[in-house]
Amino acid sequence: MKNKFVPLSLLTLGLLSACSGTAPTAALPAPQERFARVALVPLEAGDTPQSLAQAVGGEVLSWNDAGCASGDEANCTAMIGVNEKLSAQNLHALGGRTVYVEPNKDVFSGGGTMTATMGGRISMWSGGQFSQLPENTALWQKIRLEEAQQLAPKLGQGVTVAVIDTGLDLQHPAFDGALTDPSDWYDFYSDDAIPQDEGTSGDKGYGHGTNVAGIVLQVAPEAKIMPLRVLGPDGSGDVVMVAKAIFWAAAHGADVINLSLGSSENSKSVQFAIDWVTLKGVLVVSSAGNSNLNTITYPAANASNGYHSGNYSLSVGSVALNDVKSSFSNYSSSLKMVAPGENVYAPAPDGRMTSWSGTSMAAPMASGGLALALGQQGSSARLVENMAGNAADIYKISANGLYKDKLGQKGRLDLVQFLGHASD
Incomplete structure (x- = not known):
């Protein structure tokens, strides 16, 4: 596996000084503290967290x-939560350095639609082989999952996939033995x-993260899920x-x-x-958005930005089972690939099962595929490039003519082609 990141610890004000070479350190805000804005401030010699917070x-x-x-200016920065606009006094105290300030509240949202009300169904988990749910047979045949799991018999063992979302139904029996140690949550x-995935059936985001995690595990059953909640029941964060x-x-x-x-x-x-995390070899998979626009949401839009992170970042849009672009999926010449994202059956809160549609459902198929490869070879280098470059060509389909070169480098996820070239 890659070199692991130095563990975070709670930030102790006054004990750290700039230019000491430590890894990013984070402090958790007081309960319910939600800042109006967030500022990125370049560090200078002599700065301490206490002095910078005051300034x-x-x-x-x-x-x-x-x-x-x-x-390295990119790795010499503090992130500071603020509720007021920076004043002339603040800027003077910062000595003229360039400060980037952006809105904070509810900028991100999870994308997807529970499809149980549109011809799908809600049922209780009945046990059995989680990776072989009959409701997803056609989906898995499309991306050649069964063959891929034979090529990667470790099935993602030893690989951790962080699902940053609405949380999970932590007690769902489908996740029994499939989550990391609670100290990582x-x-x-x-x-x-x-x-915990919280809310009610009428909330837009309720069940979103539970479904996403369930998709990852159907592709890579031996991987471990690290649940991290950043979105509320309305799907925003x-x-x-x-x-x-x-x-x-x-x-x-x-x-x-x-x-x-995305945002x-x-x-x-x-x-x-x-x-920062991609410099450490962590792979980041982002969904493209569900507004049927000729642009994709961030951070997916930055996955092809040419920087180092682009080699470890993957953007994913959605197609239907016939490989035609999903009516909702965003598209762009910068999109790296697509995967099936319609009516994907997976766990739902309260021990249930249901299907969702969205680019949010396509992304974890790619995450699971990367976990399969990592479980076999351990190195994350070139995996994103090889997955996108060995997708199935869907541009020969006439219905995709309007989206030429906007549904990925090649097209739709093909796990067999990918795994055959994962170590190239």
């Missing part, structure tokens, strides 16, 4: 001074250690929550991070977190 008028949320000594939305969960996932041993969420805003704070 900005906020609370230090993460402190990354690993690149200060070498002059966190609920950044409620600020506690129990990332803050920039700070998402960024801190990404740092947390890497610090606690995640090999793959699944982000079935129309390009959050520098979230991309900052992604850039």
